[in-house]
Each structure stands twice: as structure tokens, then as C-alpha cells.
Amino acid sequence: MTSEGVFGGRETMAESAGVHVREAVQVRGLTKHFGRGEQRVCALKAIDWDARPGELSMIVGPSGCGKTTLLSLIAGILDSDEGAVTIFGQEMSRLSDSARTRFRASRIGFIFQQYNLLPALTAAENAAIPLVIAGWRRDRALRRSSELLESLGMGGRLESLPSQLSGGQMQRVAIARALVHEPQLLVCDEPTAALDHETGLTVMNLLRDQAVRPDRAVVVVTHDNRVFHFGDRVTRMDDGAIVELVDRTRGAA
Ligand SMILES: Nc1ncnc2c1ncn2[C@@H]1O[C@H](COP(=O)(O)OP(=O)(O)O)[C@@H](O)[C@H]1O
Ligand SMILES: [Mg+2]
Incomplete structure (x- = not known):
């Protein structure tokens, strides 16, 4: 499920700045259902996923595959049924509601469609x-x-x-x-979906150039295949699961 380096090596911004790389976002066993009885939908199926500082992580996949649910759980907008989200070393479930709200307000930035x-x-x-x-x-x-x-x-x-x-x-x-x-963490849900192609590219270039920094992780969720190439790592989801991870920052294996 992991195919590394298919686009050739590219040093990450964190590495080139000599910053010690640890996970900015760590997701383990994340599971989320919506609804009850026959209406019950399993939106996320025990997802494991990481995002690194200094990188732009893309999460892609068809509408309804669980991208927004994953992003909402990472950003603390939704609570999971099972699993853990750790952001820059802080496991979110260990914070009280008010501490989590303060953490979100000070450490996370949000961009929506x-x-x-x-x-x-x-x-x-x-x-x-x-x-x-x-x-x-x-x-x-x-x-x-x-x-x-x-x-x-x-x-x-x-x-x-x-x-x-x-x-x-x-x-x-x-x-x-x-x-x-x-x-420290910027999460973007379909930031180009309401824009024409050229404007969408401008916005993605701005995010790449202005938002990605050695001490910050940027996570972009999109079903817009015209912007996939902006990702340092591209995670493909389908039906609540991760089906592929392409890491463009690593040399060919
Ligand atoms: N609040 C909700 N109530 C019920 N079902 C939901 C809710 N949010 C999402 N879902 C369902 O969960 C699945 C994943 O949705 P979502 O994360 O929004 O997908 P994506 O962002 O990839 O389009 C879909 O089947 C969707 O219908
Ligand atoms: Mg969505």
C-alpha cells in the first residue's frame, strides 16, 4: 500500500532546514460511524496516518470516501468512535474540552471550500x-x-x-x-473546489509558498485531481480506508 519515491527524491523543507523531523500529526486506529441501525455508515475504518512538519500532505479520493471526516477528527471538530489523534506530541483526547478548544484556536488554522x-x-x-x-x-x-x-x-x-x-x-x-x-497545523478542506482552474492553481501555489514552513504541517483534502501534484505526500482514500500513499520526498527505493 506504500509506493515510495515514484516521482524521484525531493528533500523536505524541514530536512533542508536541519529541523528534527517528528510527526506533526499522528492518527492511529481512527474509526468513525454516522447514523444508527440500517442508516449506519462507517465513514472511517481504523485509519493510521501521519503528517510531517515542513510538508504539504494531500488527502485525495472520491466524494464520500471520508476525507472531510478524517480532517474534522484531526482538527478536533468531530470526536472519533475509536482511535487517537496526536498533534505535535499532544494526544487530543487527553485534553479537557476547554483545553482542546484553546489548543485548536492557537495551534490550528482552517481553510474551507x-x-x-x-x-x-x-x-x-x-x-x-x-x-x-x-x-x-x-x-x-x-x-x-x-x-x-x-x-x-x-x-x-x-x-x-x-x-x-x-x-x-x-x-x-x-x-x-x-x-x-x-x-503549527494548517488544515484545508477542498480549498480550490469553488475556484476556476487557474485561480485554484494560484491558491495552491500561495499555500505552497506561504503556508509550508519547517515548523508547520499543511494538510489539504481535495477531490480535484488538477492539484494533486502540489502534495509532498499524497494519500489516496476510498470507502473510509487509505488505499495508497505516494511519498514524493523520498528518493527512488
Ligand atoms: N454528519 C453526517 N451524518 C451522516 N453521515 C455523514 C455525516 N458526515 C459524513 N457522513 C457520511 O460519511 C461518509 C464520508 O463523508 P465525508 O467525510 O464527508 O466524505 P468526503 O469528504 O470524502 O466527501 C459519507 O458516506 C457521508 O455520507
Ligand atoms: Mg468533503
Whole structure:
């Protein structure tokens, strides 16, 4: 089930920066059912999976195969029936609900297909939300979010409302909001699904160039086969199970 190095060797960013590589995300025996009786669906079947810092991990597969469920369990949005999720050494089930909420807010960034921007807030205000929640003063938070938006090519749109932005621009604001508090883990669920092909590639390039860092793991879930090649490692799922793992960071075996 593991085919390594089919795309040839590529040193990971963490390795080239000399950072000690340990698992950023460790998933063991993760199982999740939905519904009851005859309606019962096994969405995840005892999944084992890892993501490494400095890498962009792709999880791909057809609609309904369990990608969003896996991502939601990793991000602590859903609880599993069985199994464990460990993020940068912290097993999530060992945290109290409030500690887990704080952990999520400070360590994890989220990007979704529907940008989930607040319509009454400007681009800079939307992107500053995680900092405001973390207790930053408003002017300092706005300065930081504006800098980040500028680096994402949105410097001319800081004062725009979401309704005045294109899909690609809204996704850039969502990327800024997901990164502004410098999370260790960035999870993205179908970040290109609402975008045309070219805009989707732009967004993926921005994620590669701006989000992947030696001390951060980026996990992207997608059924968009046009963006699979952005993954350092590509995990293919089908029917609640992992069916293939392609590791593009390792030399040919
Ligand atoms: N809240 C839910 N209630 C009932 N069934 C669900 C729920 N969420 C997901 N499922 C089912 O679990 C399976 C996996 O769904 P999902 O993780 O959303 O797949 P994907 O993201 O790959 O499209 C599907 O059969 C889906 O219908
Ligand atoms: Mg999904």
C-alpha cells in the first residue's frame, strides 16, 4: 500500500532546514460511524496516518470516501468512535474540552471550500479575527493581518468587504485568516473546489509558498485531481480506508 519515491527524491523543507523531523500529526486506529441501525455508515475504518512538519500532505479520493471526516477528527471538530489523534506530541483526547478548544484556536488554522468570511467585516478585519480572539489589540491585529494580506497580493483590497471580492480573493483572505496566528497545523478542506482552474492553481501555489514552513504541517483534502501534484505526500482514500500513499520526498527505493 506504500509506493515510495515514484516521482524521484525531493528533500523536505524541514530536512533542508536541519529541523528534527517528528510527526506533526499522528492518527492511529481512527474509526468513525454516522447514523444508527440500517442508516449506519462507517465513514472511517481504523485509519493510521501521519503528517510531517515542513510538508504539504494531500488527502485525495472520491466524494464520500471520508476525507472531510478524517480532517474534522484531526482538527478536533468531530470526536472519533475509536482511535487517537496526536498533534505535535499532544494526544487530543487527553485534553479537557476547554483545553482542546484553546489548543485548536492557537495551534490550528482552517481553510474551507466556502470561505466563511464575515460579510460585515473588511478583508483586513476578517483576517485579523484569530488575533482578536487571542486578545491582541485591534490596531496591532489589523497591522499584522494587513501585512500578511499584502504578502498574499491583497494589499489593494484591505478595506474591501467580502461581497466586493472575487472567489480567489476571498480565498486569499481565508488563507490570511488561517495563517495570521502562525498555527503549527494548517488544515484545508477542498480549498480550490469553488475556484476556476487557474485561480485554484494560484491558491495552491500561495499555500505552497506561504503556508509550508519547517515548523508547520499543511494538510489539504481535495477531490480535484488538477492539484494533486502540489502534495509532498499524497494519500489516496476510498470507502473510509487509505488505499495508497505516494511519498514524493523520498528518493527512488
Ligand atoms: N454528519 C453526517 N451524518 C451522516 N453521515 C455523514 C455525516 N458526515 C459524513 N457522513 C457520511 O460519511 C461518509 C464520508 O463523508 P465525508 O467525510 O464527508 O466524505 P468526503 O469528504 O470524502 O466527501 C459519507 O458516506 C457521508 O455520507
Ligand atoms: Mg468533503
